[in-house]
Amino acid sequence: MLEKTVRTFTFIVTKDCQLACKYCYLVGKNDKERMSFNTAKAAIDYVLSDSYISSSHGIDFSFIGGEPFLEIELIDRICDYIKSELFWRNHHWFDNYVFSFSTNGINYNSKEVQNFIKKNYTHLSIGITIDGTKLKHDINRVWKDNPNKGSYDDVVKNIPLWLSQYPDEATKVTISSADLPYITESVLHLYSLGIHTVNINVVFEDVWKDGDDNLFENELIKLADAIIEGSYYMDYECSLFSDGIGKPLDPVNDNGNWCGSGHMLSVDAAGNFYPCTRFAAYSLREKKPVIIGNVRAGIDKNKLRPFLTLDRLTQSPQKCINCEVASGCAWCQGENYDAADTNTIYQRSTAICKMHKARVRANNYYWNKLFRKLELEGKREEFELNRPKNQNPIC
Amino acid sequence: MLKYLVILLDDSAVSYCHYESGKERKLISLEALKSAILFAMKENLNVHIVWPDYELPKDYKEIINGIDHINFADASFAHDADILVANPLDWDNIPEKSVVVVKTGIRDFIEKPEVFLPLLKRVARLNILFEDISVFKDEMVTGFSYALDFLTDAIIEQYKKQNKVQVNILTDRLILDQMNNCNAGDESVTLAPDGQFYVCPAFYFGGEKSVGNPNEGVHIKNSQLFRLDHAPICRNCDAYQCNRCVWLNKQQTLEVNTPGHEQCVICHLERNASKRMLDKIREIGEFLPGKEIPDIDYLDPFEKIEK
Amino acid sequence: MRKEIGSVTEQERDEIKKIFERRNGLNELAKILTYENTELYEKLVSDMGETSSLFQNWWDTMSTKYQWESHPDAHWEIDFNDCVIYLVTPE
Structure with a gap:
């Protein structure tokens, strides 16, 4: 049956x-x-009282910014309220909820954040974004009040504490054109910090220059060699390499939507609801926000219908439908909407097409090389039994 | 593929669908009208002319008469139009055997379906158009179905008298084997009094961007979204009589290819009433042999889409 | 030391996982509730008792059903990913 329910509920606690x-x-x-x-509180009261919205088996209450930990006191109050209300209302989510965070990590060691972690330890999922080496990280992740200063040193100091508390957590790395030459050293650096899962995606926006695909492919082949020669593949994971990508997709059985928008409701400071944070005004370059309700009137379910019935074929151009290496090619519904010729979520942006194909070529190289090595060493079976579980990041 | 061109002669031209006409008169220019007629001829389009309730200059009529066309007009103004738009209870001006569009509110229909009875006796076809679909609530299902059944019985009484009156929301589904939607933006466009093309009159009055003009042609961005095969909820639906109004879709869901819950439920109640009508007629005698409308367990096909 | 001693079905795993999650939730809720909030506090205390019983009952039932190895100084653990049961002895 159609998955009509909400799996993630995101509080945009600050835009700072x-x-x-x-x-x-x-x-x-x-x-x-x-x-x-x-x-x-009004958003929580609405969501918990709407049986349609809150009918999923479990829920991820997500906190996003800006930087969410700038509002740790508010978040602490919100989480306390959620716990109390779930329990008081005998809500089925009490047995299956998580509070998740995507943070820049700068405040991670603060007393307030650490107290919050102690209080909610078993229900937290915290991802710290660190882009790799100091050089790579500081290219993009600079201070607002001093754009010449990178933030690497302020983040990396908190990584040991984070990993001591959440050793299985992953980091998310975003790649833009300027980052391409630094991918290999960055992934290896993150491994050396003790981060076992590195989720990487290229930005969905149309920023890619001629030749970037070749640069990307060459860099990924370098990374593949490094991972295989260093035998990192047994204990570490990099989402760029997945043996499921680069295959044709069946028009019937593989017709689902990649993106989870519509199942990832968000609320902002004004009390407006969005199908995901990417449809809020602060995320959009060209288009008006897609507001699907507010905490006073509730959610207009009609405005959720296009998101919940989106399929791959209806939004894809013919070249994507015919693509021989389509599997694993991602899209972001918010970026699709922002880049579309009309106000629709049904026009898939293909800005990453060349980058995906480059990734597929390098990915094929990686698996061919790795499997051959494992065969020669007689370790293929051992690898299959113990390989790290691939977790492709979903935006 | 484009098949129809609707020409609104004036902002105040009669509204025959889910939109309100302009309050002020604004007549299309003669040049724009000529260009549109020429465009229709070259593109082999069927022309629908939508008239205001005042006399047009003679040269306008000459241009219009230069092409085969169908006229839409207010019943109180032009009795000889092919399709008359009438207000409920204003039946005196309706000629025998005409085709009539009546716009009504959902609540009025539920409360007083009997207002249509006099019309069933005299018209060839009645198109009932609900102008406030968004006010429909699930608790109105029973009342709406009752009103449909009331009309069904009245139609069957006419059939017994050999008067084969058609009523869009009840009899169309009996004979359709595939979707018969409005298809604005796919099979039709509208020329507005400003000389520009729009997806339909509602897009013009709703302030949407134009999609071309007779000199540059029709250029609808993301035109595939107006086609049935790009409508995930509709393409497997069998409420064939549904207008699948892309304007209502856009108003309710922000997407032209996605209907709102209310439009779906109303059309499925009509569909189910058609099935009951089929069963009742067959109690009288053989009717449309081989035709079946299957039982379904939903009123909104959104519920049955598998992902 | 962690020694694999058996496994349970996925349905049985789901049962204990739900109880486990609830117990965690109750424990974390207990950190923020005070006596002043009498009604909620009493509901919490009652639920904690019931959940603890359910938790213990599950292990008692399963250990009897599957005849798991035990030791006075050790405890059992379940891996929710693959339903495997371990006997864990302090090093």
């Missing part, structure tokens, strides 16, 4: 951040729009 990352898709960040507790 200490950093001004050069690739950040949030074009409207500011320090004015901070969520009040009353708005968050």
Whole structure:
């Protein structure tokens, strides 16, 4: 049956951040729009009382910014309220909820954040974004009040504490054109920090220059060699390499939507609901926000219908439908909407087409080389039994 | 593929669908009208002329008469139009055996379906158009179905008298084997009084961007989204009589290819009423042998889409 | 030391996982509730008792059903990913 329910509920607690990352898709960040507790409370009350919205088996209450930990006191209050309400209402989510965060990691060691972690330890999922080596990280992740200063040193100091608390957590690396030459050294650097899972995606926006695909492919082949020669493949994971990508997709059985928008409701400081954060005004360059309701009137379910019935074929151009290496090629519904010729979510952006094909070629190389090595060493079976579980990141 | 060109002669031209006409008169220029007629001739389009309720200059009529066309007009103004738009209870001006569009509210229809009875006796075809679909609530299902059944019985009474009156929301589904939607943006476009093409009159009055003009042709961006095969909820639906109004879709869901819940439920109640009508007629005698409308367990096909 | 001693079905795994999640939730809720909130506090205390019983009952039932190895100084653990049961002895 159609998955009609919400799996993630995101609080855009602030649109402020200490950093001004050069690739950040949030074009409207500011320090004015901070969520009040009353708005968050109204959103929770609505979501928990709407049986349609809250019918999923479990829920991820996600906190995003800007930088969410700038609002740790508010988040602490919100989480306390959620726990109490879930319990008081005998809501089935009480047995299956998580509070998740995507943070720049700068405040991670603060007393307030650490107290919050202690209080909610078993229900937290915290991802710290670190882009790799100091050089690579500092290219893009610079301070807002000093764009000449990178943030690497301020983040990396907190990685040991983070990994001691959440050793299985992954980091998410975003790649733009300027980062391409640094991928290999960055992934190896993150491994050396003790991060076992590195999720990487190229930015979905149309920023790619001629020749970037060749650069990407060559860099990934270098990374493949390094991972295989260093035998990192047994204990470490890099989402760029997955043996499921680069295959044709069946028009019937593989017709699902890649993106989870519509199942990832968001609420902002004004109390407006969005199908995901990417449809809020601060995320959009060209288009108006897609507001599907507010905490007072609730969600207009009609405005969710296009998101919940989106399939791959209906939004894809013919070249994607016919593509021989389609599997693993991702899209972001918000970017599709922002880049579309009309106000629709049904026009798939193909800005990453060349980059995906480059990834597929390098990926084929990686698996051919790795499997041959394992065969020669008689370790193929051992690898298959123990290989790290691939976790492709979903935006 | 484009088949129809709707020409609104004036902003105040009669509204025959889900939009309100302009309050002020704004007549199309003669040049624009000529260009549109020429365009229709070259593109082999069927022309629908939508008239205001005042006399047009003679040269306009001459241009219009230069091409085969169908006239839409207010019943109180032009009795000889091919399709008359009438207000409920204003039946006196309706000629025998005409084709009539009546716009009505959902609640009025539920509360007083009997207002249509006099019309069933005299028209060849009645198109009932619900102008406030968004007010429909699930608790109206029973009342709406009752009103449809009330009309069904009245139609069957006419059939017994050999008066084969058609009513879009009840009899169309009996004879259709595939979708018969409005198809604006796919099979038809509208020339507005400003000389520009729009997807339909509602897109013009709703302030949407034009999609071309007679000199440059029709250029609809993402035109595939107006086609049935790009409508995930609709393409496997069998409420064939549904207008599948792309304007309502856009208003309710922000996407032209996605209907709102209310449009789906209303059309499925009509569909199910058609099935009951088929069963009732067959109690009288053989009717449309081989034709079946299957039982379904949903009113909104959104519920049955598998992902 | 961690020694594999058996496994349970996925359905049985789901049962204990739900109880486990609830127990965690109750424990974390207990950190923020005070006596002043009498009604909620009493509901919490009652639920904690019931959940603890359910938790223990599951292990008792399963260990009897599958005849798992035990040791006075050791405890059992379940890996939710693959339903495998371990006997864990302090090093």
